[in-house]
Amino acid sequence: MSAPPKSPGAPITDRRELVEYLEQGNKPADAWRIGTEHEKFAFRLGDNRPLPYEGEQGIGRILSEMATRYDWAPVKEGENIIALTKGQASITLEPGGQFELSGAPLSTIHQTCGEVSEHLAQVRAIGADLGIGMIGLGFNPKWKREDIPWMPKGRYRIMRDYMPKKGTMGLDMMTRTSTVQVNLDFSSEADMVKKFRVSLALQPIATALFANSPFKEGKPNGFQSLRSHVWTDTDPDRCGDLPFVFEDGFGFERYADHALGVPMYFVYRDGQYIDASGQDFRAFLRGELPALPGERPLITDWVDHLTTLFPEVRLKRFLEMRGADGGPWARLCALPALWVGLLYDTTALDAAWDMIKDWTEEERAQLRNNVPRLGLDTPFRKGTVLDLARQTVAISRNGLDNRARLAGMGDNESHFLDALQAIVDSGVSPATELLNKFNGEWGGDIDRVYAEYAY
Template sequence: MSAPPKSRGEPITDRRQLVAYLESGCKPAADWRIGTEHEKFAYRTSDLRPLPYEGPDGIGELLKRLTRYGWDPVEENGNIIALTQGMANITLEPGGQVELSGAPVATLHQTCAEVHTHLRQVKEVGNELGIAMMGLGFQPKWRRDEIPWMPKGRYRIMRDYMPKVGSLGLDMMTRTCTVQVNLDFSSEADMVKKFRVSLALQPIATALFANSPFTEGKPNGFQSYRSHIWTDTDPDRTGDLPFVFEDGFGFERYVDYLLETPMYFVYRDGTYVDAAGQSFRDFLAGRLPALPGEVPLITDWADHLTTAFPEVRLKKYLEMRGADGGPWRRLCALPALWVGLLYDDQALDAAWDLVKGWTQEQRAHLRAEVPRSGLRTAIGDRTVRDVALEVLAIARGGLVRRARNDNWGDDESHFIDTLQAIAESGQSPADELLEKFNGPWGGSVDPVFRDYAY
């Protein structure tokens, strides 16, 4: 989640302004950037419990101490709920998951260095407070009612609304973690091609990063329970968006989708106004029940874009949203996968050739089955593992051709290596966790908090 919005910007008087907002993300390839975001679970090392906001070892104190590294605090009702530093943010998810929303950078070397610096900082502060952090897709031990809620206004509104539209939305809010990357496009046509490729291949990323096989201390039967949770969160704002593959798809069609997506809130003068379930179309017409007579500002549209949760999300850039959180190397591998596929024309063409013949039924099958079966999921006469190996070869070639070298002369392709090892072995991160649970961990998930801590 981003830092709290500011209620400003010009009033929206025409639907065309909504389309133009998305169009304004188009930029030449020389200006394309990489923005990596990752969430992690924070917990006390003494009892492995998730952190409350308050207290000497709580999330509030963690954020306060991180300001020593040049982060500026953002407050809501007197509580620090985010930190900013240039174009980077540290924010809180509803259950106290700590997220780094990295600055847009030019190379994978830079985004990986940023992740490393951030993890070093939170580890230094964590050692002082007796807390640690780890990356998994789903909280492996604690029940939903044992997770403290963070004091952010938008989360109160979402918390009240989620149970009305799905059975797992509160789990999504409080017990999941992801890693994602945000990438640019040059034109509407470029956006459409990248959207289609990344949406079709999102289940492949889900399988490679599947890392959430435990619920409340026991195996849950899934490779990525985090991914499964999204299938019963809110059908109005989740899913694999079949219309993206239809003729004529573009910015206008995505605007139509967002106009059909129910609202959560409007931010006005430091306060979140509850508009849950109401229509942005009515807002445009000045008929929003929550703010009668008012029309939206452009910042209200920007906020509304953040309340849709498809597998790939369009803002002024494209967000890849299919991966479980994981250890440090996989935080660098996720952007490497998608940069390699989408930021090189030859790789993008090859990826499109791979998926363009897939039917909607095949794409839906992958979305439904990969959370449970992972790399073993069948697609035609192949498995997801087979497809993953092909996808990784395409991505590696794209990274080699980008030829963005670090100070030692290495290009970006080595960031793919950790995924290559997973695909070649056919063993997902979830398989590795289950092996340890059934072996040296003796049927306990507690060692994951030690062995997989950052």
């Protein structure tokens, strides 16, 4: 989740400005960047309990230590540090204390993986001193929703009250899920549309490859990616696989109209989040928002509103790939590698488009609905998602080879796919690996996941 905006921006006087904001994301290929974000669960060593915000072993203390030791600038809401910034990177908190690095926009996977590695080394050093660990999974493996402390952020109080009105699993999404995602650029409206369609169609393939949430409250939950399933009953207004993206005429304007149709959560003014849940951004444009009668939106209100949409791929001034579970160190680097290989090389993008262009809306919906439970074993036409995953990883590898972005040792970015290559070669997903251990050597002891998989 985003930190509070730093600048109020300019008032919006015309709907066209909303479309222009999206259009301003267009960049030449040599300016394309990679922004990797990942969340993780923080827990107390000894009993593996999730952390409150307060106290010597609290999330607030970790943020304070990050600021003191590693020169991150604190962002406060009232007296509480609720985010950190350094250059174009930030550290933010999800509602249940999930600790998120939103990385800077960087040029290569080498750089973004280095950023991830530096961050994990820092939180591990602080954790060693405070008796705290962190783990990457898609869903909290042990604790009930009522066991999860809420973070003191105003927007979360509003969302907490609103979510149960729209679906049964919104509060689980907020407090018990964790993801890794990558933000990628486009050069034009046509380029955005092609990348949006390819990445939206292939998002279930990424979900299957990164599926890493087979446990709930200490037991197998029947899913490969419970995190992905949770999104299917969070809020139908703002989630889903967006069939209209594949319709003729789709572009920036169509997405802006979609976003305008999504009910609001809040408006941020003078350091406070004002509850506008369920209200209409179109009314805001007319100066008729009940929460702020007579006022018109600022551009930062539009930016905030876009962050409250939760589709499988989200458009801002870049495209966000949102289908993957959180995971261990190597897969945090593999996720951006997968999508950069697919989307940042013309030959690879064409190959990915050829792969998915004749998939029907029904087939795409079936993948989205079935992959969370069945993962790589999900049937598709005459094969399975594992077959699609092998093809997808191969296309991505070719794309990274073609990019030929070399590190100091002369290696290109394709080796970051090795963690995924091992999955498609073996046919064993991360979730299946965890289940095999749980049912085998762990003897049903869920605490072993903390001991063996913490960063």
